[in-house]
Amino acid sequence: SEVKKIAVLGGDGIGPEVVGEALKILKRTEELYGYQFETEHGLFGGIAIDEKGTPLPQETLELCQGADAVLLGAVGGPKWDNNSKELRPETGLLGIRKALGLFSNIRPANVFDCLKEASTLKPEVLEGTDLIVVRELTGGIYFGEKFRREGANGEEAVDTCVYNVQEIERIVRQAFDIAMTRSKRLASVDKANVLETSRLWREVVNRIAVEYPEVELEHVLVDNCAMQLLRRPSSFDVIVTENMFGDILSDEAAMLTGSIGMLSSASLGEGSFGLYEPVHGSAPDIAGQGISNPIATILSVALMFRLTFGYHDAAKSIEDAVKDVLDAGHRTGDIAVDKSSAIGTTAMGDLIAAAM
Amino acid sequence: SEVKKIAVLGGDGIGPEVVGEALKILKRTEELYGYQFETEHGLFGGIAIDEKGTPLPQETLELCQGADAVLLGAVGGPKWDNNSKELRPETGLLGIRKALGLFSNIRPANVFDCLKEASTLKPEVLEGTDLIVVRELTGGIYFGEKFRREGANGEEAVDTCVYNVQEIERIVRQAFDIAMTRSKRLASVDKANVLETSRLWREVVNRIAVEYPEVELEHVLVDNCAMQLLRRPSSFDVIVTENMFGDILSDEAAMLTGSIGMLSSASLGEGSFGLYEPVHGSAPDIAGQGISNPIATILSVALMFRLTFGYHDAAKSIEDAVKDVLDAGHRTGDIAVDKSSAIGTTAMGDLIAAAM
Ligand SMILES: CC(C)[C@H](C(=O)O)[C@@H](O)C(=O)O
Ligand SMILES: CC(C)[C@H](C(=O)O)[C@@H](O)C(=O)O
Numbered sequence: 001s002e003v004k005k006i007a008v009l010g011g012d013g014i015g016p017e018v019v020g021e022a023l024k025i026l027k028r029t030e031e032l033y034g035y036q037f038e039t040e041h042g043l044f045g046g047i048a049i050d051e052k053g054t055p056l057p058q059e060t061l062e063l064c065q066g067a068d069a070v071l072l073g074a075v076g077g078p079k080w081d082n083n084s085k086e087l088r089p090e091t092g093l094l095g096i097r098k099a100l101g102l103f104s105n106i107r108p109a110n111v112f113d114c115l116k117e118a119s120t121l122k123p124e125v126l127e128g129t130d131l132i133v134v135r136e137l138t139g140g141i142y143f144g145e146k147f148r149r150e151g152a153n154g155e156e157a158v159d160t161c162v163y164n165v166q167e168i169e170r171i172v173r174q175a176f177d178i179a180m181t182r183s184k185r186l187a188s189v190d191k192a193n194v195l196e197t198s199r200l201w202r203e204v205v206n207r208i209a210v211e212y213p214e215v216e217l218e219h220v221l222v223d224n225c226a227m228q229l230l231r232r233p234s235s236f237d238v239i240v241t242e243n244m245f246g247d248i249l250s251d252e253a254a255m256l257t258g259s260i261g262m263l264s265s266a267s268l269g270e271g272s273f274g275l276y277e278p279v280h281g282s283a284p285d286i287a288g289q290g291i292s293n294p295i296a297t298i299l300s301v302a303l304m305f306r307l308t309f310g311y312h313d314a315a316k317s318i319e320d321a322v323k324d325v326l327d328a329g330h331r332t333g334d335i336a337v338d339k340s341s342a343i344g345t346t347a348m349g350d351l352i353a354a355a356m
Numbered sequence: 357s358e359v360k361k362i363a364v365l366g367g368d369g370i371g372p373e374v375v376g377e378a379l380k381i382l383k384r385t386e387e388l389y390g391y392q393f394e395t396e397h398g399l400f401g402g403i404a405i406d407e408k409g410t411p412l413p414q415e416t417l418e419l420c421q422g423a424d425a426v427l428l429g430a431v432g433g434p435k436w437d438n439n440s441k442e443l444r445p446e447t448g449l450l451g452i453r454k455a456l457g458l459f460s461n462i463r464p465a466n467v468f469d470c471l472k473e474a475s476t477l478k479p480e481v482l483e484g485t486d487l488i489v490v491r492e493l494t495g496g497i498y499f500g501e502k503f504r505r506e507g508a509n510g511e512e513a514v515d516t517c518v519y520n521v522q523e524i525e526r527i528v529r530q531a532f533d534i535a536m537t538r539s540k541r542l543a544s545v546d547k548a549n550v551l552e553t554s555r556l557w558r559e560v561v562n563r564i565a566v567e568y569p570e571v572e573l574e575h576v577l578v579d580n581c582a583m584q585l586l587r588r589p590s591s592f593d594v595i596v597t598e599n600m601f602g603d604i605l606s607d608e609a610a611m612l613t614g615s616i617g618m619l620s621s622a623s624l625g626e627g628s629f630g631l632y633e634p635v636h637g638s639a640p641d642i643a644g645q646g647i648s649n650p651i652a653t654i655l656s657v658a659l660m661f662r663l664t665f666g667y668h669d670a671a672k673s674i675e676d677a678v679k680d681v682l683d684a685g686h687r688t689g690d691i692a693v694d695k696s697s698a699i700g701t702t703a704m705g706d707l708i709a710a711a712m
Contacts (some may be wrong), residue, residue, distance in 0.1 A: 040365040090550070122478050153523070154522055166509040193446045226608040
């Protein structure tokens with residue numbers, strides 16, 4: 001098979017360490033399955049600000065544009081928090097999404113058996129929770145016009161939330177397609193009782209629903225969804241929503257599984273290209289100590305194999321290996337009950353690679 | 357003492373029934389404490405649409421404007437869901453907030469001992485949870501310009517989120533004042549890494565914080581807050597945030613207490629005037645059956661006594677009576693473990709009035 005090019009952006013904090021373990025998994029996949037990967041590293045986020053004066057250097061963008069997929073660690077840290085907008089890591093994140101046309105963020109939120117107890121929800125409520133949040137990623141209030149102006153009552157700030165039919169259609173169609181591969185249930189989340197963008201959203205969803213008669217569709221208001229995720233998490237299958245609501249709800253959903261340190265995500269555009277990253281952040285407080293948990297990043301590689309490369313055999317092998325290593329009782333500090341027996345980042349990576 | 361005028365808007369679904377029990381409590385308060393109330397009913401919500409062709413008739417607005425406080429049941433129902441915007445109950449709700457200048461929505465989210473088990477959160481996580489969400493209620497994306505237009509990629513919809521310094525100042529100052537009466541901890545929630553309105557919000561919060569050196573302030577991003585409410589609910593005291601984030605987070609916070617059917621809320625403007633209502637909705641499915649739980653509405657009266665009238669003695673008497681009745685084992689169906697022994701709406705109201 002052809003060589004797959006992967007742009008590797010370690011980023012900040014624990015990003016480079018966890019990505020390092022994911023690279024081990026790529027190497028192991030080559031040995032076991034004969035697939036071939038060409039990886040190239042790029043500067044992104046805070047480290048790119050420090051070294052290149054911008055969170056998303058042109059050469060990093062070009063590296064990604066020339067790749068089949070991007071593997072990202074995490075960006076950000078207190079060091080850059082008070083910078084002006086152009087010099088903040090998250091500006092790079094928003095920039096790369098827009099520049100690569102990654103309009104869809106996919107976050108599976110499932111419960112790891114060994115972490116059931118880690119959730120703050122009661123186990124019986126959590127039982128069977130396995131949902132996916134499909135979040136629109138390049139539109140809405142994130143990318144609309146923003147400015148300050150003098151108003152009648154002093155300075156005012158303005159953000160604009162804009163959605164067009166085409167932007168809504170492509171994300172909604174993708175969500176229906178994903179629902180078709182699962183339990184065929186889709187919850188579309190909006191605030192149609194208040195927002196014009198939500199009313200357009202709902203119209204488009206209803207129009208596209210006709211093409212998917214098998215999918216059971218429910219419209220849920222965003223405030224109600226924030227409640228229902230708590231009340232009946234296992235009743236959700238696929239949730240599709242706009243950018244800002246998706247930001248909030250996908251974090252809520254991830255947290256309620258208790259497995260947030262283990263969850264991976266994909267950001268997709270048209271075609272098979274995708275950017276893959278763990279849901280957790282850059283955890284600057286534990287960076288460089290070799291104690292971070294690489295599993296979410298390793299599972300992001302499995303997601304990349306499934307969604308971008310169609311390497312389902314290797315993806316399954318990674319997922320099974322993670323399960324086996326956890327079942328055998330190995331834990332990094334973040335998920336260990338007995339912290340004294342916790343293993344480090346590289347030990348965890350080695351064990352998973354060996355278990356494949 | 358002078359006669360207090362209360363505008364009573366029963367609204368739709370179970371609204372009129374639960375408000376009926378709250379009126380019993382007003383009467384009982386007159387007997388016990390010598391306070392005097394003059395109540396007048398107004399049409400509001402779906403019933404006003406049916407009878408007057410608008411969810412907020414002019415005479416209802418004038419009734420409220422001439423009152424010292426408003427007691428609201430709940431509005432809405434499937435009957436009006438597909439109406440055009442002007443003929444939907446929630447348009448009345450947004451209209452009354454704006455017309456009465458109710459810029460602040462206050463929602464205490466605490467855990468009722470007898471309902472501890474009703475939460476989907478583990479009891480040990482919930483332990484000690486007692487927070488207040490202070491939500492800005494007349495600004496932001498709810499009230500900014502909204503429209504449709506033809507764009508390059510077909511029809512598009514636009515919502516505008518606007519905040520000026522004065523709007524932010526008054527709600528933030530109120531939140532600091534509330535924090536001063538409690539544990540002196542304030543979490544200000546925004547999305548300052550993305551939104552211009554949030555950056556202005558944060559600037560104002562930091563400026564006002566200087567006036568409250570005793571209050572421990574934390575800035576929390578909205579997505580992180582949705583997570584932290586699940587992870588460490590009891591660590592929050594007062595949360596202040598803008599309209600849309602407040603809509604989502606206050607519902608999440610209410611639901612995680614497990615006590616959502618028992619929670620009251622206040623919407624306040626400048627001065628002592630306020631609108632009081634239960635957090636729960638109009639529950640059209642059980643309307644008219646006499647089985648709804650009036651406690652949230654009765655506790656809204658207690659909140660009115662505290663915040664608008666300063667009748668702390670009577671407020672405490674109501675709160676204690678509710679506690680006593682629950683401690684004695686009386687339950688409406690929604691909170692009963694053994695549904696067969698559940699009592700009805702009026703029986704619950706009578707018991708609480710008698711226990712005052
Ligand atoms: C860092 C921030 C801009 C970003 C977002 O809001 O999209 C993050 O919260 C995420 O969800 O990836
Ligand atoms: C009905 C709706 C317009 C309203 C809101 O979003 O403010 C409701 O959800 C609330 O929180 O009171």
